[in-house]
Amino acid sequence: MKTKIIFTIIALSSSFLFSQKKVADIFFDNYSYIKAAELYEETVRKGDSSEHVLTRLGDCYYNNSDAKSAAIWYGIALDKYKKVNPEYIYKYIQTQRSVGNYEVADTWLAKFKEIQNDDRRAEELNKSNISLYESLESRKGVDVKIKNLDINSKYSDFGAFVYNDQMYFASARNTENKIYKWNNEPFLDMYSAEIKSGKNNIDSIFNPAALLIKGKERGDVHEASICITNDGNTLYFTRDNVNNRNQKVYDKKGTSHLKIYKSTKTDGQWADGIELPFNDNVYSTGHPTLSPDNKTLYFVSDREGGMGQTDIYSVAINGDTYGTPENLGEKINTEGREMFPFVAKDSTLYFSSDGYFNIGLLDIFKTTFLKDGNAEVENMGAPYNSGADDFAYYVDSDTQKGYFSSNRADGKGGDDIYGFIAQPCLQLINGTVRDAKLLTPIPMATVQLIDETGKIVEVVTSDVNGLYELEANCNQKYKVLGMKADYKDDIKDVVTTGISGETQKADLNLIPLINDNEIVINPIFFDFDKWNIRADAAYELENIVSVMRAHPNMVIKIESHTDSRGSDSYNLKLSDRRAKSTQEYLYSRGIAKERIESAIGYGETKLVNECSNGVACSVEKHQENRRSKFIILNDNN
Incomplete structure (x- = not known):
């Protein structure tokens, strides 16, 4: 025994x-x-x-x-x-x-x-x-505004860099220069323009003027790709290879390669460029950019020993001397072209490449590789990238304003500079939390925003009028879950659109668990001829647990009822076993025994309709009689 x-x-x-x-x-x-x-x-x-x-x-x-x-x-x-x-x-x-x-x-x-x-x-x-293509062509969760700048000409304009409210760039607009036969446009010169900042708008650029470097009188030499040191006194730029007589230098195949030059400012005047020591006459070196601390110079080269057509390199700056250039390796460089590097203030590296999966031709990529050697490369997607060449990305990582260059179809010239401002694409989800029975607003209800992965991304509380408001990303599927003590949860599906600032409506109707002197839950189902608590029944009983936890002095009694089918004595015993099993479950969840006065089965002795012995009734009618009741006897809170 x-x-x-x-x-x-x-x-x-x-x-x-x-x-x-x-x-x-x-x-x-x-x-x-x-x-x-x-x-x-x-x-x-x-x-x-x-x-x-x-x-x-x-x-x-x-x-x-x-x-x-x-x-x-x-x-x-x-x-x-x-x-x-x-x-x-x-x-x-x-x-x-x-x-x-x-x-x-x-x-x-x-x-x-x-x-x-x-x-x-x-x-x-x-x-x-x-x-992947679809994700690259849509900036999910980000609202990016771009604008073809007013200063763009009908010729090539590209390579924006900002220093002290001045934007520096390269342009072929000087028609007094000789024509570069490659694209039938004048040779490139460097320019600066004034910036008028708008807080939440793309900055206005105006008054472009040629950037004068002492001693420069070359109409058949390209100069482009500028970066300036933090103190504003040193400028690095790309120029065609020239000798001391300002004449272009060609290799055996008749090619004039690119080199990086450094110019220093004295009395407000930029001195003629000095060639950096790691240049060479048989390969190109160009597209300079600086690390935030100005101790490292990054550049592009097709030198021997590289991984692809052009690779990105780094070299240490030691005052007026330089270390040995180092290839950034396979985490960055591919068999294709890596070009136009830029390092933002937060040390994120941006560059253009045709060696990664892309929308078309050169795409703009970013990576935190300089801070984390294991970081991967991410395609920036649209609208930065298109089916054309997209390159020369610059951004202020504090304001998320910047520029990139592209020869996309809607431009004014060969290459154009586009200004942009990137802001989260956000929408509002709001509504009213109401009592489903009385239709009155419920203040102080908890409302959760849950994303597609099931992650809770925001939690708010309804106000005195039952109103709530959540902020959500565009183009997402969410669930909005409303909760309040003494109520059943309500959940709504919400899908946001791709238009920033729109509002989606989701009213929540919470079903009250306390009705007069009774805790009311959905019917508790038992298997045929069984009285053990099934999972679905336990799920409903957790509502009882929640109410009794919210009311620590509440005392209840449990009643279990059956329909009239089966013998009276059998139904009486079965219902009593079910009542006791329900009571035991609540005990197992920490409800003190003295808070449940009794758990009694009444079989078919308290029918709520006419379906007694011998009366023909529908399944639905019989179901009304199969019920558990949780009657509140005391609630001195």
Whole structure:
């Protein structure tokens, strides 16, 4: 007899454990991650440390942006199970990076690459393999305004660089120069123009004037691609190879290669350029740009030993001397052309290339490689890139204003300079949280915005009129979840459009759980001739748990009723077992025993309609009688 009792207790405990995990799964699937985490953690404490529970716990915290807690549970799962779904390895890497554990992240990244050698993220973690062209042609979540600048001429204009409210650029507009036969336009000169800044608009550029460098009188030499040191006293630029007599120098094939020159400012005048020592007569060196601290110069060259047609190099600046140029390597350079590098104030490297997957010809790319040697290269997408050549990107990383050059079809000349300002493409989602029964507004309700991955991205509270407002990215699918103590959650699907500033409406109607002196939930279903608590029943009973937690002094009684089918005595016993089972579930969730006065089954003795013994009724009519009631006896809060 004692053995039988112990077996019964163990079986009941196991049943609750199994049910609890399934209930947690239901809450998880409905984005109630806090409740799900509570149930999963309780499941772990009771002995279930399955891969499913551990990784779900990680997901609960991951989706709530709690990287520290997510890392703990993912880490336990990865330590305990050797063949965890690689998706959790990827998430674990992300959480480790988030909390600054870069060495741990790198270790697991190596394992991820080993397992997922055919996964694109194993090579480019920040790129997606899904609809890649489509993603490049649409800037999801970003509102980028671009403008063809008024100063563009009918000739080539490109290569903007900004210093002290002046924009420097190259142009072929000087018709007094000789014609460059390659494109039948005049040779390039350098220019400067004034900038009039607009806070939330693309800056206005006006009064372009030739940039005068002492000693320059060359109408058949290109000069372009400018960068200036932070103190404003040194200028690096690209020029055709010339000798001391200002004559172009050609190699054996008749080609005049490019070189980088340095000019210093004295008494407000730029001195004639001095050739840098790592130039050469048999290959080109050009497109200079500086690191934010001005201690490194980056440039482009087709010199021997490179990886492709043109590569990006770096060289240390040591006062008036320079180190040995170093190729940036395969993380940046390809078999194609890498050109027009620019390093922003935040050390992000931007460049153009035709060696990566692109929309067409030269595209603009970016990478944080200079700060993180493992960082990958990202295509900037439209509108920066088009089917034409897009290059010479410049941005102020503080204001997200900048310029790029392109020979796209809508331009004024061969190449044009486009100004841009990048702002998040945002929309509003708003509505009213109401009591579904009374249609009155519910103040202080919690409203969550949940993205397609299930991550909670914003949480707000409704005001005194039940109104709420959320900020969402454009072109996204969301769920809006409304919650309030003593109410059932309500969830709405919302899809934002691609137009910044639009508003999407999503009213939330929360069903009250307390109706007069009763806690009202959806019907609790039991299997035929059974009284154990199923997962779907436990999910509904969690509403009872929530109400009683919100009202710590509340005392209830439980009633269980059946319909008239079956014998009276059988229904009485079955309903009583179901009432007791319901009571035990609430105890298992921490509800004190003294708060449930009784749990009694009444069988078919309290029918709510005419469907008594011998009366023919529909299934729906009989269902009205199969019910559980949770009657409030006391609520002294």
